[in-house]
Amino acid sequence: MPRRQYEVLPGSHGSRVRVQARGQDVLHDPRINRGTAFTHEERSALGLEGMLPVSITPLEAQESRALSRVRGARTMLDKFAYLQALRERNTVLFYRLLTDHIEEIMPIVYTPTIGEAIKEFSLWYQHMAGVFLSIDQVDRVEECLRNTGLTDGDVDILIVTDSEGILGIGDQGVGGIQICNGKKSLYTAAGGVDPDRMLAVVLDVGTDNLALLNDDLYMGLKKARVRDERYDEFVAAFVAAAGRVFPGAMIHWEDFGANNAHRLLHTYRDEVCSFNDDIQGTAAVVASAVLAGVKAKHEKLSEQRFVIHGAGTAGIGIADLLVDLMVKEGVTREEARTRFWMTSSRGLVTDDATLRFRDFQRPWARGVGELRDWELDQVGRYMLADIVRNTHPTVLIGTSGQPGSFSEAIVRDMAGHVERPIIMPLSNPTALAEATPAELLGWTDGRAMIATGSPFPAVTLGDVTYSIAQANNALVFPGIGLGVAVCKATRVTDAMIAASAEAVASLAQVRSPADPLLPRINDLRHVSAAVAIAVARVAADEGIASAPLTEPVQQVFDEMWQPVYPELILS
CATH class of the missing domain: 1.20.1370.30 (Hemocyanin, N-terminal domain)
Structure with a gap:
């Protein structure tokens, strides 16, 4: 058999x-x-x-029974465990439940609950779909991929992680396979990508998590994380083997550490079809919210002033994409970059040679000379409060992982110079958010336009109830993957990412201060289809679509897998 x-x-x-x-x-x-x-x-x-x-x-009754089981589970981890077991038992029922109740169930199968499940991976392990590749067996990478029984034409997307930068909880070793399977679930529920045409992969290069290294149950390599040339050789071996076994499949890089994420994306983006959700997906969904907010204010993107608190993988990716979109408005790339102030753990990213900034941060450094007249809390230190005080930003974005860093004083200072400030505390999970929507609305008298990284309930202020947009990458990456699969794109380009952001922004309906900046999570299938069409069209225009795009709307619709029991043909 x-x-x-x-x-x-x-x-x-x-x-x-x-x-x-x-x-x-x-x-x-x-x-x-x-x-x-x-x-x-x-x-x-x-x-x-x-x-x-x-x-x-019938399926409908099974779905009702499964939903009751989820709602009756005692803890979020119990809910996660039930749903994971359901996915391993009945593919259609799992995705029918997730698709029909995505706003309720997505926080269970993905962030924030999946972070806790990843921590418990070795303790809870029973069976896990995916491929585990070890840096100690580089010569067997291709063999491991072929052992899946899948081959050329069987896989559209490889979701791969080395587990160093998992959500807001850092290095989690082989437990990172869970984040890949979480993304796989959303590719299907939100984007209609066939669940059989994706593969989760973890690159086990060791871990620097001492708790895991000292845990007798830990299932990964019990050695410090490899960071020298052997790491690059291992990744190169994986990319090469993936190209031989699954030619044409998109490599989705997930939760790599900041030092590797940008470097690997730039190394391989012109060599194979690859996409980094933490950089490009986050950038696209945040840019979508910014575009919607700017449109609601009847202003131009290039007129905004941006402070991005946290110049890591996500923050730099957001800035890069916003610059691309400003260039489309007609400004030069150099002029667009002058609209940004980026912070690291040392404060404002500057050209001060005595401070050590990462290579990917240096293009965003502000000249120390331009800061001479700044009013500072402490001479020689350019911290967030100083930056806001001296630049009067119109957009404040948080990707810092520093809870509460958007203080009342900082927000009131910003709101004192901007009628409708756009403020985005994006750090996950909820406990790491730079501020809560209730705080931001209270400090700005309801004027703030808000998007968050984690889901937050609506906020009532006076007689107005504000819906809070969640800048969830699920609004973007499933559609990108679907669009790539439809047209068989050989690359994922900056123009395709920009198109995905514009597609999402076009679906936001911000008619009053209470309206969210982004489409609702319940509309994910509609949003993903729009993103896929936009992405596929750009790929075709750029000449990187391997399959003809004759009727993009129909082709995207036809490609979307539906969670219904199929007709069975016996043989």
């Missing part, structure tokens, strides 16, 4: 499946298993009589 005991029939996008399995093998394969939803005729044909309760339960 082959590893896969079914075949999705060509052109059916999952709606028709030829099944070879019989008996218990059917119930053990999550893609074709439908449990008590099998009809009596299907049970007879598949050898399932006597293996299931006699009553037939």
Whole structure:
């Protein structure tokens, strides 16, 4: 019996499946298993009589029962564990539940709950879909990828991490495979990417997490994280092997540490089809919120002044994309860069040679000479409060991981010079947010236009209830992956990322101060389709689409996998 005991029939996008399995093998394969939803005729044909309760339960009733189980679970981790087990048991039911109730369930299968699940990975481990590659076995990378039973034409997206920069919790070793599977779930629920056409991969290069190294149950390499040339050789071996085994698949880089994320993206972006969600996805969704806010103020993007608190992977990516979008408005790249002030742990990024900034931060350094007349709290130190006081930003973005760093004094100072300040505390999880929406609205008398990284409830101030936009990458990356798959793009370009941001912004309806800056999470399938169409069109215009794009709307719609039980063709 082959590893896969079914075949999705060509052109059916999952709606028709030829099944070879019989008996218990059917119930053990999550893609074709439908449990008590099998009809009596299907049970007879598949050898399932006597293996299931006699009553037939349609998908809708199964979904209702599963939702009750989720809501009845005692803790968020219990909910996560149930949903993970459901995904491994019944693919269609899991994605039907997630798709229909995505606003409620996404925080369970993804951030913030997944962070806790990753910490408990070795303790909770039972079975995990994905590929574990070890730096101690570089010569076996290709063999490991081929052991999946998948090959050329079977995979659209490889979601890969080295687990160094997991969410806001840092180095988590092989537990990072969970973040890849979380992203995989959202690619399908939000973007309609076939769940069988993606693969989660963890690059195990050791860990500097001492708690893991001293944990007898830890399942990864028990050695310090490798950071020398062996690391680059390992990544290069993976990229090369992936190209041989899965030519054309997009590599989605996920939660790499700041020192490697930008470097690897720039190393491989012109060599293979690759995308870094922490850099490009975050940048796109934040830029979408900024574009929507600027449009609501009837202003231009190039007229704004930006302070980005946290010049790491996400912060630099946001600034890069905003500059690209300003250039589209007609300003020069050099002029656009003058609109930004970036902070690191040492304060404002400057050209002061005595301070050590990372290479990817240096293009954003402000000249010390231009700061001579600044009013400072402490001579020689240019901290966030000083930057806001002296630059009067119109947009304040937080990617610092420093909870409460958007203080009342800083926010009131900003709001004293801007009628409608755009403020985005983006750090995850919720406990790391630079400020809460309730605080920001209170300190600005309801004038702040807000997007957050974690989900926050609506805020009522006086007689107005404000809906809080969540700058969740799920608004962007599923559509990018879908668009790439539809047109078989050979690269992911800056223009494609910009198009995704503009597509999301075009769907935001900001008619009053109470309206959110971004589309609602419940609209993710609609948003992803719009993003996919925009991305595919740009790829075609740039000449990097391998498949003809003749009817983009229809092609994107046809490509989107639907969570319904397929027609079974027996063989």
